[in-house]
Amino acid sequence: MTNRWNRLLAAPLLALLALLAFAGPASASGESVGSCMAEKLEELIEESHGDLEEVLHELHVDTSIGDHFEKNCIEAPSPILPETNEIIWGGSAFLILFVLMVKKGFPAVRGAMDARAEKIRSDLDAAEQARVDAQSVQSDYEARLADAKTEASQLIDEARVAADQLKGDLAESAEVDIAEMRERAAVDIESSRAQAIADLRSEVAGIALGAAERVVHASLDAEVQSRLIDAYIDEVAGTDG
Amino acid sequence: MNVLALEFPPISHLFEWPEIAFHGTFYAINKTVLIYIAAVVITAAIFLLAGRKTGSLVPAGVQHVAEAGVTFIEESVVMETIGEEGKKFMPFLTTMFFFILFSNIFEVIPGIQFPANSRMAIPITLALVVWVIYNYVGIRSQGLGGYLKNSLFPPGVPVALYLIVTPIELVSTFIVRPFSLAIRLWANMVAGHLLLVTFAILSHTMFTSGIVGKVGSIAPFAMLTMMTGFEILVSVLQAFIFTILTAVYIGGSLHPAH
Numbered sequence: 001m002t003n004r005w006n007r008l009l010a011a012p013l014l015a016l017l018a019l020l021a022f023a024g025p026a027s028a029s030g031e032s033v034g035s036c037m038a039e040k041l042e043e044l045i046e047e048s049h050g051d052l053e054e055v056l057h058e059l060h061v062d063t064s065i066g067d068h069f070e071k072n073c074i075e076a077p078s079p080i081l082p083e084t085n086e087i088i089w090g091g092s093a094f095l096i097l098f099v100l101m102v103k104k105g106f107p108a109v110r111g112a113m114d115a116r117a118e119k120i121r122s123d124l125d126a127a128e129q130a131r132v133d134a135q136s137v138q139s140d141y142e143a144r145l146a147d148a149k150t151e152a153s154q155l156i157d158e159a160r161v162a163a164d165q166l167k168g169d170l171a172e173s174a175e176v177d178i179a180e181m182r183e184r185a186a187v188d189i190e191s192s193r194a195q196a197i198a199d200l201r202s203e204v205a206g207i208a209l210g211a212a213e214r215v216v217h218a219s220l221d222a223e224v225q226s227r228l229i230d231a232y233i234d235e236v237a238g239t240d241g
Numbered sequence: 242m243n244v245l246a247l248e249f250p251p252i253s254h255l256f257e258w259p260e261i262a263f264h265g266t267f268y269a270i271n272k273t274v275l276i277y278i279a280a281v282v283i284t285a286a287i288f289l290l291a292g293r294k295t296g297s298l299v300p301a302g303v304q305h306v307a308e309a310g311v312t313f314i315e316e317s318v319v320m321e322t323i324g325e326e327g328k329k330f331m332p333f334l335t336t337m338f339f340f341i342l343f344s345n346i347f348e349v350i351p352g353i354q355f356p357a358n359s360r361m362a363i364p365i366t367l368a369l370v371v372w373v374i375y376n377y378v379g380i381r382s383q384g385l386g387g388y389l390k391n392s393l394f395p396p397g398v399p400v401a402l403y404l405i406v407t408p409i410e411l412v413s414t415f416i417v418r419p420f421s422l423a424i425r426l427w428a429n430m431v432a433g434h435l436l437l438v439t440f441a442i443l444s445h446t447m448f449t450s451g452i453v454g455k456v457g458s459i460a461p462f463a464m465l466t467m468m469t470g471f472e473i474l475v476s477v478l479q480a481f482i483f484t485i486l487t488a489v490y491i492g493g494s495l496h497p498a499h
Contacts, residue, residue, distance in 0.1 A: 079256055079361075080427070084267045086362035089274040094367065097281040098336045101288060106332040108292020109307045116298060 204236075205229040248446070255438055256359055256431070276357035280343035284336070314338055318485050323492035330491060333374075337367060338484040345430060345476035348437070349469050356476070359430040361423065364483075368423035371487045376415075379494030391497035422486055429479050433472045440465035 041055070048054040209225050258272035291300075291307035300308055314335045319327040344363060348356035358364055379388040392414050393407045440461045447458035 079252060079431070080424075082361035082365050083273075085260075085263075085269045085271070086273050086277075086360055087366055088268055089270070090277045090357075090363040091366045093277040093281045094336070094340055094363070094370075097284055097340055098333065100281075100285045101336040102332045105285060105288025105292055105307075106311070106335060109288055109304075109311055110331075112292060112304070113308055113311065116300075119298065 201233050204233060208232060249439075249442060252435075255434060258355075272353075272355060273357050273360045273362070276344055276347050276353070276355065277363065279347070280340050280357070283343050284339040287339075310339060311335055314484065318481075318488045322485060322488040323495060326495060327488060327492060330488070334484050334488060337487065338480050341367070341426065341483055342477060342480035345479060346473070348430065348434060348476060349472050354437070356430040356434055358426050358479070359434045361427050364423035364426040365419075367483070368419040371422060371490060372419040375487075375490040375494045378491055379497075382495050383497060387497070388494065396497070418490065422483060426479050426483050429475055433468075433475050436468050437465065437472060440468055 044055045044058070045052060048058075205226070208229055212225070212228075260269040260271050261275070262270040287303045287307050290302075291304040311331070315328070315331060318334060318338075319331060323330070341358060341363070344357040346356075347353045348359075376388075379392065382388075383391060393410050394403055395406065395410065398406050443461040444458050444465055447454040447461060
């Protein structure tokens with residue numbers, strides 16, 4: 001009975017196998033030989049009410065063919081079961097790759113990444129240090145500049161004070177000098193004036209004496225002449241007043 | 242297989258590739274194996290080339306890929322799940338991420354178009370390796386008794402609930418985890434591959450079936466294009482999920498209180 005059921009199960013598989021076995025280029029009618037055979041076989045099985053043995057008998061086919069297809073088709077390897085050769089090659093491939101990666105590939109890449117990270121870190125540190133140094137230098141320069149500005153400002157103030165002082169001194173000195181000069185000039189003028197008056201008096205006396213001598217032809221002695229002249233001059237001077 | 246008038250290849254034809262060399266041996270080479278080898282070569286080449294240029298301050302070329310990968314694993318996986326302590330697992334997690342990623346991404350590489358992780362070999366192998374690692378880490382950091390106690394009797398749970406929690410924890414932590422990890426990756430890649438194949442066959446069939454079909458093929462072709470982009474995302478995402486879950490399991494073994 002079991003055998004019979006197995007054969008019944010094998011029937012559609014037999015049809016399928018026939019289809020696959022003869023599947024090829026489509027025929028002129030657009031149907032492959034395999035599919036045609038399968039259809040005919042299915043029709044025969046239906047006509048004999050599922051009795052494969054009867055169909056096979058009619059077709060003069062050895063009934064053990066059912067067992068053959070059952071063994072080779074139903075018991076075909078499951079696609080989920082791994083193949084030994086693929087496990088061996090796949091496992092070996094992974095193992096070899098893993099050893100290569102552990103020994104060479106991974107440390108090299110990781111090392112390059114770490115070296116780069118370290119270089120970037122050290123460059124950043126150096127840049128930071130340079131920035132701090134530059135800032136320090138800048139602060140230093142700024143302080144010096146501020147000192148220089150203060151110093152210059154002080155110098156300018158001192159110079160201004162000195163200049164003002166000098167200006168004041170010079171002005172005062174000039175005023176003193178002017179006053180002295182003015183005083184000296186006044187003295188000189190006065191002296192010159194007195195001298196001029198004395199000279200004039202002497203000159204006028206001489207002229208007057210000469211004139212008197214000519215007018216009076218008198219023989220006045222020199223002392224009387226001088227006294228008369230002085231009296232005249234004083235008189236003249238008093239009238240000039 | 243005839244599905245709605247489409248000649249669709251049997252599933253086994255989409256995933257089981259004929260042997261190319263060493264036929265019939267346990268070390269036979271097929272397309273899947275070649276993709277594993279390509280994933281190893283590509284990952285190793287990226288890291289070895291990137292590691293060679295140690296002098297340059299500004300990264301260039303493959304250095305970007307390798308360093309972005311390492312930074313991503315470190316910041317988004319290790320630091321988020323394990324913390325500083327997890328940095329010793331960086332080489333393992335990075336290798337795992339790139340290996341899975343490149344095994345997946347061949348799904349959308351023209352001419353290859355097959356995700357190697359749609360075969361169970363690597364998902365289950367890696368999941369079992371992860372299982373060994375997180376159990377070893379747990380036993381080493383907490384001792385066998387402490388690890389079992391913290392795993393099976395999580396602190397903070399009312400004692401009565403241990404009747405329910407402990408069997409669940411036993412099954413989920415020690416039995417289901419590796420399989421869920423493996424099946425998640427495998428099933429996602431299988432589904433993605435099937436989607437791409439479906440839309441590719443649909444586009445091809447419609448394009449070769451007359452003027453109406455030619456015009457109509459725009460729709461499945463647009464879907465195929467969109468799904469190709471989506472599968473790139475899935476490839477990356479599944480590599481990330483496998484890696485981050487590994488990190489979560491390791492972190493859980495290191496820090497039982499969390």
